[in-house]
Amino acid sequence: MAVASLASWALAEGPSAHAGVPLPLGEVPPPLALPSLDHGPQSLAALHGRPVLVHFFATWCAPCRDEMAGLARLADRRGEGPLVLLAVDVGEVPVRVRRFFATQAVPFPVLLDEDRAALKAWKVAGLPATFVLDASHTLRLYADGPVDWDDPAADRLLDTLADPAAAPDGARLPSLNMDESRENAP
Numbered sequence: 001m002a003v004a005s006l007a008s009w010a011l012a013e014g015p016s017a018h019a020g021v022p023l024p025l026g027e028v029p030p031p032l033a034l035p036s037l038d039h040g041p042q043s044l045a046a047l048h049g050r051p052v053l054v055h056f057f058a059t060w061c062a063p064c065r066d067e068m069a070g071l072a073r074l075a076d077r078r079g080e081g082p083l084v085l086l087a088v089d090v091g092e093v094p095v096r097v098r099r100f101f102a103t104q105a106v107p108f109p110v111l112l113d114e115d116r117a118a119l120k121a122w123k124v125a126g127l128p129a130t131f132v133l134d135a136s137h138t139l140r141l142y143a144d145g146p147v148d149w150d151d152p153a154a155d156r157l158l159d160t161l162a163d164p165a166a167a168p169d170g171a172r173l174p175s176l177n178m179d180e181s182r183e184n185a186p
Contacts, residue, residue: 022123030121039109051161059100063146064128070149146176
């Protein structure tokens with residue numbers, strides 16, 4: 001059974017960090033501008049000055065499906081605060097993605113990367129993958145696998161991102177499940 005998780009997921013350095021972060025921490029990621037299901041065209045550039053969580057997923061990915069509910073709860077807890085969540089569906093047609101979210105609505109934009117161009121530009125090796133950018137859109141955190149967004153440690157890390165000078169480099173977000181091996185390559 002192909003299951004993505006975090007046997008070696010990491011947000012940066014540390015003993016269990018995976019072989020490498022797709023994009024270097026402390027640098028600005030490539031542009032991101034995609035259509036969305038219900039929020040019109042979305043652009044990372046339009047969000048400059050706000051911290052952004054960019055989450056790559058697919059509806060066929062079981063850990064991605066499990067994590068999506070936690071992301072929705074995170075968005076609800078954060079309300080209208082500075083953090084913006086963007087979920088990027090990879091390689092699927094809109095009707096399939098829309099069908100998935102008809103039963104599991106989320107309070108944030110779902111972007112459509114049908115041709116996988118964003119996935120390639122951001123050097124995503126497996127799903128789910130999450131990039132957390134500070135307010136200057138510098139990459140501060142990276143998770144290669146599902147994150148436990150209900151863990152208070154995740155909120156504490158995200159709270160630091162409004163101030164780029166205080167944002168952590170190399171901190172770790174809590175894993176949703178570290179017992180399974182990572183096998184969901186896009």
